[in-house]
Amino acid sequence: MSEPTDIDNDNDEEEFTEATLIEAIENQIESDNPPAAKAIFNKLTLVGTEREEILNLMAHVLAYEIDAMLEEDRPFNTEWYEAALRALPELPPEKP
Numbered sequence: 111m112s113e114p115t116d117i118d119n120d121n122d123e124e125e126f127t128e129a130t131l132i133e134a135i136e137n138q139i140e141s142d143n144p145p146a147a148k149a150i151f152n153k154l155t156l157v158g159t160e161r162e163e164i165l166n167l168m169a170h171v172l173a174y175e176i177d178a179m180l181e182e183d184r185p186f187n188t189e190w191y192e193a194a195l196r197a198l199p200e201l202p203p204e205k206p
Contacts, residue, residue, distance in 0.1 A: 131169035146192035
């Protein structure tokens with residue numbers, strides 16, 4: 111067997127990260143915490159957005175806030191997170 115390459119490791123990490131974020135979003139929806147998670151999921155479902163797409167959008171917002179939290183060494187900003195969820199399907203701006 112050959113050794114895995116860095117590319118394979120990067121893909122595995124990305125898949126793990128994506129699966130973990132989506133699991134976190136599903137838990138938020140199920141627990142209704144924060145309430146915006148379930149509300150935006152229901153709203154986007156009603157306008158015909160596919161479940162997988164909704165979860166990916168919501169996971170993107172969660173990842174954005176986690177990145178900002180780590181970069182700025184601050185606690186999770188629930189107020190910003192809920193506002194960003196409510197703005198979906200518009201995503202937060204890309205960081206420079």
